[in-house]
Each structure stands twice: as structure tokens, then as C-alpha cells.
Amino acid sequence: ADFLVDRISKVDLVFASETRQKLAVYQQLNSFEGDSSNYKTVLKNVNDIYSQIVLRKDDLISRGLSSWDYEIVKQLARTIVQTHDVIYRVKLKDYKIWHRDLYMAENAQWISNLIGQDKKICLWAHNLHISGDIQNKRMGYYLASSLSDQYKKVGFVFTNGTFHPGPWAIETPPIANSINYILHQSKLPNFILDINSIPFKYDLYKYARLRQGLLSIGGTYNLVPKDNYRETSLHGSFDALIYFDRTNHSELF
Numbered sequence: 001a002d003f004l005v006d007r008i009s010k011v012d013l014v015f016a017s018e019t020r021q022k023l024a025v026y027q028q029l030n031s032f033e034g035d036s037s038n039y040k041t042v043l044k045n046v047n048d049i050y051s052q053i054v055l056r057k058d059d060l061i062s063r064g065l066s067s068w069d070y071e072i073v074k075q076l077a078r079t080i081v082q083t084h085d086v087i088y089r090v091k092l093k094d095y096k097i098w099h100r101d102l103y104m105a106e107n108a109q110w111i112s113n114l115i116g117q118d119k120k121i122c123l124w125a126h127n128l129h130i131s132g133d134i135q136n137k138r139m140g141y142y143l144a145s146s147l148s149d150q151y152k153k154v155g156f157v158f159t160n161g162t163f164h165p166g167p168w169a170i171e172t173p174p175i176a177n178s179i180n181y182i183l184h185q186s187k188l189p190n191f192i193l194d195i196n197s198i199p200f201k202y203d204l205y206k207y208a209r210l211r212q213g214l215l216s217i218g219g220t221y222n223l224v225p226k227d228n229y230r231e232t233s234l235h236g237s238f239d240a241l242i243y244f245d246r247t248n249h250s251e252l253f
Helices: 002-009 013-026 036-055 057-062 067-091 099-115 139-150 179-184 203-207
Strands: 154-163 168-170 190-194 211-215 229-233 240-247
Touching: 002 013, 002 067, 013 036, 013 067, 036 057, 036 067, 057 067, 067 099, 099 139, 154 179, 154 211, 179 211, 179 240
Parallel strands: 154 240
Antiparallel strands: 154 168, 190 240, 211 229
16 A cells, blocks of 8 residues: 555645545554445455556556556556455455455566566466356466466476475375375376366266365364365366376475
């Protein structure tokens, strides 16, 4: 929010002051505890800021804001709207869709459009966000719906080893019939599985279309591996998997 006001103030002090006043309530949002009246006030304020930036595009650029900086300022305002929406939907227990992932997809496409249609970008995130799983609509689902085969979904999977934060360790065998269990049977400790190229005649082709457990370690990991298997259909969720049978946590130099 401060960066947004600072950018605007370089070309329009009056508009910057108006923006700062409207953001004052937004910057206290963690103390609202889901109060609906505050929610509506902030929602109106942040949407007004975004709308005004869109309407004032020519004026801001004529005052000296570069086209590049204008796009950054507009997107900063948009992310403030998104942030407010996500926080309050959580506080109001509105889980009809994963709004955070919806906005992650929107922002990823904004970055892609900003740097040029002929460029390629790599998004690094938890498998859950990358996945195009139609039954668990996260960022990858929205990107795949919009970009079709221009969006390639690559998952990273491991079964045993150590990892951060911690370091923590998993040394127990994978759950029977889970995706990790199947991958763990390979004679190769590390490999890439091209899911879309699995021949129809192989049992793995049918298995890839079933929903089976996949070890999914994230920020809410509770140190109990069996609690962290998430039902996943490889087909549709990923185009490829990069598999490491064993990992070692990184070390700071």
C-alpha cells in the first residue's frame, strides 16, 4: 500500500493523498475480525482506488508516469482488492471457491501479458496450486482452462528423506496403492514421468486416471506423513511428474 501511494505521489500529490486516506482503514484489516460493516467500507475504498487508477490512466501518464509504471501501479491496486477479498472470505467462512488460487492465476496471466506473449514463464508453487485437478479447482485449473495446452503442469514428488523447515524427515514406507507407492517401486531413484505419453496398453494408463493418495507436504504439515496424502488423479492434474525417491534438505553456506 505504501509503495502504491509513493508511486502515485511522484506525479499527483492530491490523488496520492486521497488514496492514502482510503487505504487507512484497509491497513487495519487484521483487527476487524470479520466485521461486515468494516468489510463493506474497505471493499468500497479499495475498489474506488482501482477504478480511479483505471480512469486516470491518460492523466497519470501525461503527468510523467511511464506506461510500465502505470501497469505496476494499477496491478498493485488490483492486488490490494484481491488481498482484502481473500482475507475476508476466510474470516466470513466463504469457501465456495478458492479465491486465493483464482487470483494467483489472474496475477500469473498479468505477468505473462506484461513481459510479452512470445515469452515463457515458470511458476514455482506447491503441487496443489500447480495441479489442474477439476475436482479441486486451484490456480492450475484456472490457468489450464484459460490457456489450454499452453500451460504445462509439472509436479514434484518425493517419498522419503529430509526437508525444511525443520529439517524434518520421512522414513516410513509409502501408503499401499498410493501414487508414491507405485513410483517407489521403480528401479530408478529419480526420473521424469510423462503422464500424457503413457501407452494405453499399460496398467499405469488406467491407474493414472484413478484418484489415489499423493504425498503433499505443505505449510500445514503436522509431522504425520499418513495424514498428508491427498487424493489425486494424475491424468488431468499434471502433464508430467519429476520424482525423487529420496530428498536431502538444503544447507546454508
